[in-house]
Amino acid sequence: MNARPCGRFAPSPSGRLHLGSLVAALGSWLFAHAAGGRWLVRIEDLDREREVASATRHIIATLAAFGLHPDAPVVRQSTRTGLYRAALQRLADAGHAYRCWCSRGDLEPLGGIHPPTCVARPGPREPAWRLRVGEACLGFDDRICGPYRQQLATAVGDFVIWRADGACAYQLAVVVDDAAQGITEVVRGADLLDSTPRQLLLQRLLGLPQPSYAHLPLVLDAQGRKLSKHEDARPVEAGAPLPALRAALRVLGQQVASAGSVADVLAHALRTFDAERIPASRAPDDCRSA
Numbered sequence: 001m002n003a004r005p006c007g008r009f010a011p012s013p014s015g016r017l018h019l020g021s022l023v024a025a026l027g028s029w030l031f032a033h034a035a036g037g038r039w040l041v042r043i044e045d046l047d048r049e050r051e052v053a054s055a056t057r058h059i060i061a062t063l064a065a066f067g068l069h070p071d072a073p074v075v076r077q078s079t080r081t082g083l084y085r086a087a088l089q090r091l092a093d094a095g096h097a098y099r100c101w102c103s104r105g106d107l108e109p110l111g112g113i114h115p116p117t118c119v120a121r122p123g124p125r126e127p128a129w130r131l132r133v134g135e136a137c138l139g140f141d142d143r144i145c146g147p148y149r150q151q152l153a154t155a156v157g158d159f160v161i162w163r164a165d166g167a168c169a170y171q172l173a174v175v176v177d178d179a180a181q182g183i184t185e186v187v188r189g190a191d192l193l194d195s196t197p198r199q200l201l202l203q204r205l206l207g208l209p210q211p212s213y214a215h216l217p218l219v220l221d222a223q224g225r226k227l228s229k230h231e232d233a234r235p236v237e238a239g240a241p242l243p244a245l246r247a248a249l250r251v252l253g254q255q256v257a258s259a260g261s262v263a264d265v266l267a268h269a270l271r272t273f274d275a276e277r278i279p280a281s282r283a284p285d286d287c288r289s290a
């Protein structure tokens, strides 16, 4: 079966779009459209504590100002809890997920990595749910960064798929949504490269298709740190989009039209798009050789 390619941009509404998130939006848009596919926007608003009021509205309006229009109505994760609960139930019923009362403090002596059995005993508060990772060493071939493998037990341990505060965790929600929305290619920032093996394991256990992955270069600040929406990265200007659009194309290693409107610059970028020119960020594999 040859599904029409479908990509997505999945911002968390923890602030306005900055150059780093624009790179992810534009990169995913270019991959999808260059392949004749569709491009969707999903607002990842499960973490209510980190959500900034009006960020969702700003993100959608800013994408439009940059000429990046989704091919279907925007989806919000906060409206999809039933889907995530059903997936958790399946994992729990199959014995892949278990309740956990361990706190961050309990796991500190273990480097934050949860072992196969809990450190804390059941208590009065609500538990989190964790996924058993066992001996899984999962790898994939990133379209930009190349082969990447991870031994989950040593890199992350049994990880949280449902939080003690009652919210579905990012790793589970993203896998459920990518499958439910028919996403065939995940294109996003390289900070999520090392989350991908967790997502591959969840796809495998839930019997979901595996999309292709492309992890884009990160935009770093003067100290070499990732720009993130909740630090003080400057938002891109929706009122004057061309400078940031050109800057984002340069981060992606693409040709930049020297003149024209937003629509002209995008059309030129699409015509000349070359994924081979995107610089690769590399994270070391962390599978121990057996």
Ligand code: GLU
Residues within 6 Å of the ligand: 009, 010, 011, 012, 044, 174, 187, 188, 189, 192
């Ligand atoms: N919501 C995540 C973020 O804003 C991105 C998730 C993804 O693309 O898989 O960092």
